[in-house]
Amino acid sequence: MTMPSMTAFALSGVPLVQPGDDLITILKSALEQSQEQLADGDILVVSSKIISKSENRFVDLRTVEPSPAAIELAQKTNKEPELVEVILQESKSVSRAAPGVLVVEHRLGFVSANAGIDHSNIEDSDHRVLLLPLDPDASAAKLRQRIMDELGVTVGIIVSDTHGRPFRRGNVGVAIGIAGLPAIVDLRGGVDLFGRVLVASIQGYADLIASTAHLLCGEANEGRPLVVIRGLDVPSGEGLGADMNRDPASDLYR
Amino acid sequence: MTMPSMTAFALSGVPLVQPGDDLITILKSALEQSQEQLADGDILVVSSKIISKSENRFVDLRTVEPSPAAIELAQKTNKEPELVEVILQESKSVSRAAPGVLVVEHRLGFVSANAGIDHSNIEDSDHRVLLLPLDPDASAAKLRQRIMDELGVTVGIIVSDTHGRPFRRGNVGVAIGIAGLPAIVDLRGGVDLFGRVLVASIQGYADLIASTAHLLCGEANEGRPLVVIRGLDVPSGEGLGADMNRDPASDLYR
Ligand SMILES: Nc1nc2c(ncn2[C@@H]2O[C@H](COP(=O)(O)OP(=O)(O)O)[C@@H](O)[C@H]2O)c(=O)[nH]1
Ligand SMILES: Nc1nc2c(ncn2[C@@H]2O[C@H](COP(=O)(O)OP(=O)(O)O)[C@@H](O)[C@H]2O)c(=O)[nH]1
Ligand SMILES: [Mn+2]
Ligand SMILES: [Mn+2]
Ligand SMILES: [Mn+2]
Ligand SMILES: [Mn+2]
CATH class of the missing domain: 3.90.1660.10 (CofE-like domain)
Incomplete structure (x- = not known):
């Protein structure tokens, strides 16, 4: 049997980001200082804060x-x-x-x-x-394209933020911008271990990845706004941040 | 600079769990079939479903x-x-x-x-x-103790379940039972990159780990109820599942 696995690491060598900074330049230099390279299939989780800073928000x-x-x-x-x-x-x-x-x-x-x-x-x-990025999906898509063009690899990008939530204590990571991977993964219509059809299984896929990255980037003075997730068997699909928002009309908790 | 990282893998070789099954026996056999060993500091995420099955819930x-x-x-x-x-x-x-x-x-x-x-x-x-386990914290503590006794390693245990949530589409992993690690990590009183004191930073630490594991265990017929998270610099503390519940009186969304 194969054993599904993944690795995740935070890049070091990210400076304090300033308005106007070019994030691909920052990424390249962090990869170099971390002695790492991006690979096809990686997901790069970028803290929204450094995008906002670069956009002078x-x-x-x-x-x-x-x-x-x-x-x-x-x-x-x-x-x-x-x-x-x-x-x-x-x-x-x-x-x-x-x-x-x-x-x-x-x-x-x-x-x-x-x-x-x-x-x-x-x-x-x-x-x-500091406000959130103007258009986190667009920022993700742009960074993804430049990584393709300049580093020659195809990665997924998640722009993450920290959210609290009803019912449960403690913040988690969420995806507010997405490029090159699905936001949610709909397993409905598939079957369980006994062949029963699944009726409620929609995975908050991009949020799961943002929360994984959150374990490494933290939310204090860690200085780790770039986290790479490697080895996931990412389902196909191209999601957007807005795909993760419940329709207000069908949300019982607004 | 050091680069914080982690790895996560799902064990293979877990049978369909039956009432009365001994989970440590199942764990040992899965480790053997996966050619893996647990190590000090690992966190083992156990899907609540197999605990419930073993407890005949x-x-x-x-x-x-x-x-x-x-x-x-x-x-x-x-x-x-x-x-x-x-x-x-x-x-x-x-x-x-x-x-x-x-x-x-x-x-x-x-x-x-x-x-x-x-x-x-x-x-x-x-x-x-199938109902949830009777006492997920107790199940986690018991399994942790037996892993200490029989495998000689000190790990953290999270009993996980799949939850939907208000506002956001898609299920995530949550921790309903915890042993040997904190539930939440309170960063308040620490400082940010510019020395400002943090006032709202409480991390949903055990839930972040449960969501990480969820990327590998899934919620369909994957057959992967045991996930190992390795390499995290886990803050000290001993949490319980109930630590993750917001006080109903201060929850604006009940
Ligand atoms: N190197 C570096 N790290 C930063 C910068 N701004 C934030 N971070 C780090 O990015 C991570 C997430 O920070 P946070 O303020 O929670 O960002 P948010 O979740 O995107 O709002 C933490 O590790 C911060 O220390 C920056 O300008 N440079
Ligand atoms: N090997 C094995 N896997 C199981 C068993 N029951 C559930 N799983 C797997 O455990 C994971 C989580 O299943 P799920 O039903 O969502 O459990 P829950 O989240 O704890 O309620 C999936 O990979 C399932 O296929 C079992 O008895 N044996
Ligand atoms: Mn933020
Ligand atoms: Mn944050
Ligand atoms: Mn369940
Ligand atoms: Mn589940």
Whole structure:
């Protein structure tokens, strides 16, 4: 019998990313310093934070004019009105607001605390925040294409972020941008060990990979925004971040 | 710089588990057939299903007498009244009920569809279902102790199950029983790359590992209920499955 297996490693040698930095240049240099190469079939998990930094998605809160709605919500959540204003601008709707908590539906369709905006791992975080990448799928696709062109290998890319979740304590990794692999893998119609047809088996495939990477990249001062996952028998398909969002109409927890 | 990495592999040679089977015997034989050994620091992820089977947690639905409450809920959810009765017996409360959906708070404290009870990968699934293990933490601790005694190695154990989730499509792996490693890892009070103190960083560590294993064990006829995770720098601590449950009172989505 064959034994399915995988390996995962975080690249070292990634600098503090600056606005305008070219991520393929950073990737190449990190691969070199790590004495590693990418191979066909690898999945590269990229922390959204360094994409945001390279895209200069910083907002200086001192330049933000909070709306009356933001001021009201800021009171309810004990958050800065300027931060709440930026969160609302990045969101379609508010899901839950309570002291210390502001969960929204992000403009990209997923539900997350503070629209994925945070102060951590950025410079001047006393008055600046960093928004999520403008279009994480596009960033993933672009990086994938440049890896093909410049390194000659075909990889999958996941742009990851850290999410909390209802019911369960602790953050996990999620995929907010995807290129070159499926987002979800629908096993329905397949059979179980006894030939019974599966009716509920849809795997959150890209999120599983993002959570795997999360074990290595962490969410503090590890300095490891690039993780390579190798050896997975990746099902075919081309997913997008939005494929992971439940249809709000059929979501019983909005 | 050191490059953090891990490997994960699914053991082959696991039989169809039967009531009364001794899991350490099954593990030893699978290790032998896989030509693998466990090592200190490994984490062994065990699918809850084979623990349930060994514990004979089968219920023959033909022997179940549905209560009036179960009959009513069965109508609302389009589920068999006998199945709903068993789900209610395994639960503390109903979280959401809709056509095709019954989400409950399990007696073990987590929130899951159908109390984790399903028909898949079991024999005679036309009239039988399988409940989750009676006490997944105790099963994990027992297996861990026997691995120490009989194989001479100190490993962590996670008993995993497959959960759906609000907001996001696709199932992920979760830890419902834990021995020899932390459930969550609280990074609060640590600092980010720029020395800012982290205020929201609690990692769902055991769930991250369960999701990693899920990429290899799957949830269909793969026949891979035993996955080894190797090489992680596991933080110290001894968690329990219940550590992963959010306090219902502070959960905005119950
Ligand atoms: N080398 C490097 N690592 C970074 C940078 N920004 C964040 N990281 C690391 O990337 C990982 C994820 O960081 P986090 O702030 O949680 O990013 P997010 O999950 O994408 O929002 C952690 O290991 C951070 O230390 C950077 O500019 N350079
Ligand atoms: N070898 C073997 N594999 C099993 C058995 N029962 C389930 N599996 C496998 O264990 C993995 C997880 O199965 P699943 O039914 O999703 O278990 P759960 O997530 O613990 O409820 C899949 O690879 C199944 O094929 C068994 O009795 N023997
Ligand atoms: Mn983030
Ligand atoms: Mn993060
Ligand atoms: Mn299950
Ligand atoms: Mn499963």
